[in-house]
Amino acid sequence: MSTRLFAVGLSHRTAPIELREKVDFARDGVGAALSELAARGIAREMVVLSTCNRAEVYAAAESDEAVDDLAAFFGEYHGVSAAEVRQHLYVHRGIDAARHLFRVAAGLDSLVVGEPQILGQVKTAYTAANTGHHTGTILNRLFHVAFTAGKRVRSETGLAEGAVSISYAAIALARKIFGDLSPLRVLILGTGEMGKLTGLHLKAQHVKAITMASRTRASAERLAPQVGADVVDWTEIRSAMERADILVSATGAPAAILSRGDIERVMKARRERPLFIIDIALPRDVDPAAGAIEQVFLYNVDDLKGIVKENLARRSAELARADAIVNDEAAKFAAWLQSREIIPTVVALRERFEHIRRAELGRLQHKLTGLPPEAQSQVDHITKLIVEKLLLTPTEQLKSVSDESLAAAYSDALNRLFSLPAPEPSAEAQEQPAPVSNRRNS
């Protein structure tokens, strides 16, 4: 009997947030879930993937019953009724399970299609299972192919390209204008939530310095430590703007606070050094006409939203290419899985035939000894050729089977028909095929 591959789980596509909150393997660590699974002996190999949008178990098991056991485990482990979990669970078998994992790793199944974090999360899930010795030949291979598929989709398609949040769109723009962000100075005007968020994002990019200014100095001083910023007086913002490379304007002022003339004067003092202005205030802080000044790159919230929208549209246009890569990798994995099923059988079959040939030659030894040595080797050669020819077509046929269950059925049939020994007496623990006569109820 062959090993079967399963993926059982629920995600943002199938389960409401309330259930996803309850079914969360990460709460006690995936290690605990893996140990519990191992203790139940449901599967031989398993990986638990848990993110805020999905909870999944990938398993390689001996029998199809593992699916029911896994489904039950989802409810029991989290103290949720089996019926409640079951209606939201999906089950993928064999190559469909592999394809599902590849889609997940490539970000195709994510809430925000193409988001890059998921590949890291898949890697972490695999590493946890691998260090706990819960993976074997099949899942090791499966996950490594998944990493390849994820990387290929990222590098060969535009699926993960283009920021899909306003803050990241602003940072991506800054990178396209300045390249390296580390020598840059940032000035943040205003102490609202948006200003703070953008400041935190920029801090995470390791800019050289962040300066904050607010009409009430106290509120800037309150917020500055969180963003790692210095504070300047509102009256000093002109000179602070002359030093800055990026200006984030997010005040709650009822009208524009910086006119085109203000920015022109600043630019003159900066000797045309580029200035990237992110105006995330509503109403806008900076006169839009300032965007026409040479070397001023002025983006407001609507501009950034427009970019995000374009990026999302572009991502969905790349879906077909990403799917093609996933299918390509799935086909390769299927071929490997199937050759893994078939090759031991082929080897065993050839060994059986060779054994018979040698046994027959041995039996005729006393008659052959009378022949001259050339004739003896001719006999050896001819018998070998006969065996080769007999096996040629079945071997080719076996290797060309692309359907996993058919391959398993062929393999099983050959094992029984020729009483082949277990091909892998290792930890794989293949079932020893019983002689045909014992299986028949005659």
Add this chain to the structure above:
Amino acid sequence: MRVVPLLFYAAAAAAYAGHFAWRDARVGRLATGLLGGGLLAHTFLIGMQTVQAGHAPLVGTTAAVSAFVWLLGLAYLYVELTSDERSMGLFVSILLVTLAIIPALDGTVSPRPPVLQSPLFTIHVLSMLFAYASFALAGVLGVTYVLLFKEIKAKHLGFFYARLPPLRVLDVMNGRAVAVGWVFLTAGVAIGGFWATQVQGSPDPRAQAMSVLDPKILIAIISWLVYSFALLARRTLGWSGRRAAWLSALGFVIVLLNFVPVGYFFTKSHNF
């Protein structure tokens, strides 16, 4: 044999275009490989011509164009390998293919007239060609800067945004290319001027035509002025970014006009 480099450059240009359009790393590596192959074939060709003629094939505009293509290819390949940035390859290889057609049509190596039998001549030609190669890179960087600048200014982040390196990188590289080119241009013009005074007594009519008013020399001096201004304006007036980009594109157009049409049809002093 003389069309082999052209074929390689054309194949490289096609691969660079493919890389630019699809951004497939394998196509990019193929493009670099093809360019390398073209340069190797070109090196071999120049080597053969040197052996055949007994001197470096730098006499006449056709030979100079061939040497320029070779130098530009090498200079670009160096920049690509050190910066790991292939997006300029498309623009540079189009220039290489266009110019490589000239030596591919005519492979004869001109004999070196007695007036050019001086090491100063070789140094003059090589520094000028190296300056031109630098200016070609600066021009390409300038054009790509403007393309990207327009997209960012128009808030329409599209084709070039996804493919070109950041504006500042393009600007800094442009500044360096102009500076390196200017040093070689200055040296080339100075050596040329010094050498021209030495051959004034020569009976060769071309030596006698060496004057500031000869189109080739005049336009070389104009391009020197343009690049000197570009360097100075960048340092003192803050003319970086788009203005510097336009200046270097303009400078290269002048250089190219002087190099090919003036070299073939108008000069009386440089038509060897």
